[in-house]
Each structure stands twice: as structure tokens, then as C-alpha cells.
Amino acid sequence: MAYFKISIIIPVLNEAAILHHFLARFPFRDDREVILVDGGSQDQTLALAQAFPINVVPSPQPGRGHQLNYGASLAQAEILLFLHLDTVLPIDFQDQIVETLGRPGVIAGAFRFRVDLPGLTYRCLEQLVNWRSQAWNLPYGDQGLFVRARTFRALGGFAALPIMEDYEWVQRAKARGRIGLAQRAILTSGRRWQKLGLLRTTLINQVMILGYHAGIDPTRLAQWYRQGLRG
Template sequence: MRPNPGQISIILPVLNEEAGIGATLAGVCGLADVEIILVDGGSSDRTREIAASYGVTVVRSEPGRGRQMNLGAAQATGEILLFLHGDTRLGSGFDREIRRILEEPKVVGGAFELRIEGPEPLLRVIEWGVKWRSRLGQMPYGDQGIFVRAATFWELGGFAEMGIMEDFDFVGRLKRRGRLAIAPLPAFTSARRWQKWGILRTTGINQLMIVGYYLGISPARLAHWYRSATLK
């Protein structure tokens, strides 16, 4: 089946996101040539019911963000895929901005500017670092909303189903195909991780995962370490 030209398929891999999924969906529903596919990894709360009330497609999946995103992409009918976290909101005009950016042949994909929804000054420092990492290093992460042409996504084999670092791995492969553009619009993401585990601790854990990835430590071991570190 050929994808619908110009259509954006938004894929949301979620697990127990009832607290924020309504706000996420409210910002993306009702737009022309935009379809929404929510892939639930086994939520025990009201995530699926809330999503269904917005009239979006709800798909059940085994847990695992890479698996969920690939399953959503396989059901998508759009020419463009946008992978969005369940606790991230996009502002008005995001769809027009994505289409504008991907009209540039040398651009293979992109993401949005990160805005963390918390008042702590250190969060502004993190946003500043993400801005330069994304623009100069061409390495946006999943909480910025990653968009890509569907054809390119499948040529790259989709996301590796590796338990952790799926977005990091995919973006690393994607940027070898061309330039990644950062849209001058914000992706507002929840500050809950930084507030729950501490800003410095959360940042340190994330950086250790990146170092471990580059050192060739198995994703299964990294995922185990991540769960252990964030459960303390």
C-alpha cells in the first residue's frame, strides 16, 4: 500500500500515561491529513479509554518502546511518521512545520526544540545543552518528537527492539543519511523524571547510558542498570 502523500502519521508508544495523554492528544487531534496511532504496551490505568474518547486508533502491543513504535509505523498510512512520547505536547502549527522542513531534499528527518515543563533553573540549562546537541551534534532524542519520511524509516529497518536507547540508535543511523533539522517550535515534555529522581542524578544516569552504548555494553544490561538506578 502506497502512503498517502503529505499525510502525517503520529505514533505514540505509551504505558500508563493517563495523567498526560489527554493533553498530548488534545494538541494533535482534529487536524487535516494527520492520523494518530496510539500503541499501548499493556497499561493498567485508563490510558486506552482516554485515547479512545479522542477517536484515535488504539493498538495493543507487548511492552517495549521500539516494538511499539515499529508496530504503529507498520499500521500507519502517512507519507511522514512522527514518533511522539505520551507525556509530550506539541504547539499549534507543528504539522505545517514538519511538511515545510521535509520539502528540503537534503533533510532526512528532524525534531522539535525541547521545553521541559518545570520551573527549576537547572532544567533551563538542560534545555540549552539539548539545543546545541541537537543542532550541532545532530542528535535529538525521542522526547523532542522525531519525524521522518516513512520510506526512509523502512529503508533503515525501523527501530531496533533493544529495550533502551532505541531513539539514540535510530537517530544515529538516520543522520548518516542526511541532515536533521530542528523545528523552531517547542515540544513540551513532562519534568516528572527529573523531579522524581533529581535533575543531576537523572542527567548523570542518561549520560552513563550513552557511554555504555558507545562502549558496546549490551542493551539488555543497560536496561537492567537503568531500571536499578531509577528504582532506588
């Protein structure tokens, strides 16, 4: 059996348009297990993924929470990294993860946030996100969440929610310990901000958070989110 230091779990759904671009830059290595969990793609996502040295599996159930949990159930390493496809990891990400999880009181971690768009507006966005992540102990899934496998199991995995599964998980995790922020940043694609604009994207995100804390049915929140994306 292969020995893996880290298992990287990537949920996908109809990502053929960007899959090759991001996986072609991925730092594959023998001690890194990459599990691509498909949520029922109807495009060429699965066929394109077969060209890379990764474990491509269909999720038994649709939904990102189910995909992440299924990938974690297959993972063979002691450290899990939950990663969005449209992100680029820092070159020393593995050392960063080990260092962050080794800090006293840290139960899980995430990377600092950086977006691949130019302009002062996005530099301000990065500063705000990193401040929120550190001051409020509240990173989001697009920052690459990582945790020891035994801790993830003890937390019960991600909730079976149609949206906000990363936010809910972080809330539970930080009730048991600190969410450490790595020294380096993950580079996130700005495609959503380019499509919707910074103000509209931020507004949609805040509506989701407020709705979640107001106890609105997550299924309704997911419907609002999709409507917001369509405009």
C-alpha cells in the same frame, strides 16, 4: 479511505494517570492520523484512550521499539511523527515538519527542546539540549522524531532494543543525511526531573549513552536504567 498528511505514533504503557491530561490538549484534525500503540498496560490506559478520536492498538510485542515499528506499519500518511505522550506540540507543528524535511540534505527531523518547569537551571538544560541536537546532529526521542515513511522503511525501522532505540535510530539516520531541527520547540513534561532531580536524571542518561558505546548488553542497560529510576 481517509486522506492523512501525517501519522502520529505514540507508544504507551500504564499511562492512565496522565493520558487524559495530555490527549485533551492534543490538536486533533481530520488530516492527522493518531495511532496509540499500547505495550501491555495493566491499568486503565486503553479504556481511557477510547474516548479520543485515535486508533488504539495493542502491540504484538512489548518494548517501545516494537511499538513504534508496529504503529509505523499501520500508518497511512507519507510523513511519520514519533511522539512521547507527555509532550505538547507547537500549534503549527505540521508546517514545521514539512519545512524541516524540505531542507536540502535533511533525512529526518526533530523539534527544539523545552521543558515545562520554571527556573534558570532548566533554561540552561534547554540550551544544552538544543546545542547538542544542532551541533552534533543528535536529538532524542523526547523531541518528537519525524521522517518520511519511505525513508523510515529504507532505514529498517527502530531496532528491537529494550532501551536506546531512539538513540540508535538517530545514529543510523544521520549516517545518511542531516537531522533537521525545527524552528519551534516541543514542550516536554518535567515529571522525570521533578521525581529524580536534574543531576541524577542527567547522570542516568549519560551512563546509558556511555554503556551503549562501550558495547554493554542493552538488556543490562535497561536493568540499570530501571534500578536508577527506583533509586
